[in-house]
Amino acid sequence: MTRAFNFCAGPAALPEEVLKELQEETLDYKNHGLAVMEMSHRSKEFVSIAEQAKQDFIDLLSIPNEYDVLFIQGGASLQFSMIPMNLGNKNQKLDYLEVGSWSKKAIAEAKKFHDVNITASSKDISFKKYPSINDWNITEDSSYIHMVMNETIEGVACRSLNDLPEKVIVSDCSSNILSEPLDVKKFGLIYAGAQKNIGPAGLAIVIIRKDLIQKRDDLPALMSYQTYADSESMYNTPPTFAWYLSGKVFSWLKRNGGLKSIEEINLRKAKKLYDYIDKSDFYYNDVSIESRSIMNVPFLLNDDSLNDSFLKESEKEGLLNLAGHRSVGGMRASIYNAVPEEAIDALVSFMDVFASKYG
Numbered sequence: 001m002t003r004a005f006n007f008c009a010g011p012a013a014l015p016e017e018v019l020k021e022l023q024e025e026t027l028d029y030k031n032h033g034l035a036v037m038e039m040s041h042r043s044k045e046f047v048s049i050a051e052q053a054k055q056d057f058i059d060l061l062s063i064p065n066e067y068d069v070l071f072i073q074g075g076a077s078l079q080f081s082m083i084p085m086n087l088g089n090k091n092q093k094l095d096y097l098e099v100g101s102w103s104k105k106a107i108a109e110a111k112k113f114h115d116v117n118i119t120a121s122s123k124d125i126s127f128k129k130y131p132s133i134n135d136w137n138i139t140e141d142s143s144y145i146h147m148v149m150n151e152t153i154e155g156v157a158c159r160s161l162n163d164l165p166e167k168v169i170v171s172d173c174s175s176n177i178l179s180e181p182l183d184v185k186k187f188g189l190i191y192a193g194a195q196k197n198i199g200p201a202g203l204a205i206v207i208i209r210k211d212l213i214q215k216r217d218d219l220p221a222l223m224s225y226q227t228y229a230d231s232e233s234m235y236n237t238p239p240t241f242a243w244y245l246s247g248k249v250f251s252w253l254k255r256n257g258g259l260k261s262i263e264e265i266n267l268r269k270a271k272k273l274y275d276y277i278d279k280s281d282f283y284y285n286d287v288s289i290e291s292r293s294i295m296n297v298p299f300l301l302n303d304d305s306l307n308d309s310f311l312k313e314s315e316k317e318g319l320l321n322l323a324g325h326r327s328v329g330g331m332r333a334s335i336y337n338a339v340p341e342e343a344i345d346a347l348v349s350f351m352d353v354f355a356s357k358y359g
């Protein structure tokens with residue numbers, strides 16, 4: 001059996017080591033005679049798996065004590081609603097950056113609950129550059145500022161957090177969480193859908209400053225952060241498989257040197273791919289250099305009539321899921337933590353052969 005190189009934006013590649021561990025443990029988890037997916041979430045074994053996963057996540061990101069970490073179903077999209085419902089204060093506006101497709105979805109949802117001020121927008125330049133923090137037009141008494149730190153579809157990211165304002169900052173880090181160290185203290189809330197750098201789909205992790213968790217009897221139980229905080233995220237049956245496998249991904253990251261080490265690898269991977277694209281006269285990437293994502297690398301062929309052949313031939317070579325998002329077209333290589341450096345080498349060599357053949 002050979003495993004292909006998977007460049008999917010999500011659900012994305014998982015570390016091979018983790019999948020092998022899963023394979024070994026699937027019939028009989030550590031001599032308990034059953035799989036983790038068959039265990040009660042209240043059992044001693046599962047509670048210990050869940051606690052260890054949470055602690056490893058806290059360790060990886062050096063999350064300070066003033067924060068809680070919640071495991072919530074519904075993906076990152078449910079957070080688009082939970083955030084304004086829980087953090088939006090009556091009679092206050094919400095500040096939202098409009099920096100790509102996921103920002104637009106978050107804004108549409110927030111507008112259902114409160115007035116939204118578009119703090120900065122790069123829509124007029126088709127989201128090719130992340131607005132500089134100095135140009136953000138912040139409402140004085142807004143409840144929070146929402147940003148998507150890495151826009152997965154456009155491949156554009158906020159690459160410097162210097163000068164973030166002293167406000168409650170909320171960030172969607174779905175596609176950049178755990179890709180490099182992150183200074184959690186700069187944020188009131190960070191959230192991420194699991195299916196990229198964390199684990200299987202079906203789970204979102206929310207890091208929230210404890211003082212922002214309010215008692216909200218007016219909200220449905222499962223829409224209130226307090227419910228999760230008060231119950232170790234087990235008010236109802238949590239997505240046990242996703243939680244368990246995410247724990248394995250965290251311990252894989254820790255074994256391999258944590259976020260400093262993975263950052264080095266990720267920067268090297270991204271540089272190799274962008275350098276190749278920038279040198280080529282066959283492919284291009286038109287995102288402003290300082291805003292380029294190190295996780296999602298979109299690129300276009302000068303002759304887009306070759307797109308189908310590119311996709312067919314790359315797939316034959318075991319390079320999967322290189323099509324850009326249907327809303328923007330072109331190609332996109334998502335190069336998350338679990339995509340090995342050899343995958344980038346294989347992609348660059350394929351791109352080169354393809355360019356020589358059709359160029």
Ligand SMILES: Cc1ncc(COP(=O)(O)O)c(C=O)c1O
Nearest residue numbers: 010075076077102152174175193
């Ligand atoms: C940055 C970002 N935010 C939100 C989402 C939505 O996540 P979900 O499908 O888990 O709701 C995605 C999905 O890819 C994403 O990339």
